[in-house]
Amino acid sequence: MRFQHSEDIWRDHPELVPGVIFVRGITGDVAVDDRLATFSELAAKRLATASEGEMPEIQAWRRAFSKMGLKPTQYRCASESLLRRFRKEGALPRLHPLIDLCNAVSIAYAIPVAVFDVSKIAEYVEVRYATGEETYLTFAGETEHPPAGEVIFADAEGKAHARRWTNRQSGHSAVRDATTDVLIVAEALHGTAREDVESLVATLTDELTALWQATPRSGILSPSAPEFTT
Template structure:
């Protein structure tokens, strides 16, 4: 399988920095509490007395959503939505150890992280603009069709696994108790995006290896090297 961004995504968003991580051997019977607590402490330090909207990582995604014709306060990146909830409630609900870990890392770095169960992804996963014929399954079981031109994560069968880029993932490839292998994607567009995305992936990889005993495969992606190949 492979993951990549379409050429026009790199062209239209040259400030984009992306990283991907492939992990096999996942199970839900582990604890990530210590790692989550450390990541959340970092998030609390960064939020301080301010708001997530003050962070350069979030401001960059807001500018990107506006550039795509989306109202940034109506459609928020996944990182902003998590930080907003965390600031108001002081915690996030536990879903699955891998999701809990990635959500906490997203809080700490203010960078959206997507996690896909690859057993429900066909052939490849591309970040590209929608043709309008793709199918997207919501978490409530409804099927939607992304708008033509909308940035989505699409597989070989024309199924959209995320809508509005980093706004909302599909219920189809969501991590579940049976998940054994997953693709994790982090994307940022702020001034120090490349360095911060690499630090995020390193921290996440170390936490995964310590938790599941398996070393993930990692790739940093850019316009000259946009593709990440991995064996499932």
């Protein structure tokens, strides 16, 4: 399986820095509470001095959403939504150890982190503009068709595994109790995106290795090296 962004995405968002991790052997019985507390504390410290909307990482995504014709405060990138909820409630909902860990890392870095069950993906994932013919499965089990021009995560069968780029993932490839092999994607657009995504990927790789005794593979993509292959 491979992951990549289309040439059109690189053309329209040359500041993009994606980080990708592939890992096997994930289970749902790992205790992550201590790690969640550490990353949540980092997020809380940042929020003590600035709201999520003032963070450069979030402002960059708001500009990208505006460029795509979306209202930034109506459709928020995943990290902004998580930070907003964390600021209001002081915690995030617990779903699965891996998702909980990735969400905690996401708010610590203010960078969207997506996690996909590889067994539910056909051949590849490409972040590209929709044609209008793709299908998207909501968590409620409803089927949607992203309009042409919307940025989606698409596979070889025309399934959209995320809508509005980093706004909303699909229920089809969401991590479940039976999930074992996953693809993790972090994307940033702000001024220090390269160093921050490299740090985030290294941090998550260390956590996956320690918590699941796994051997993750990772990469940082660019226009000259746009493809990650598992």
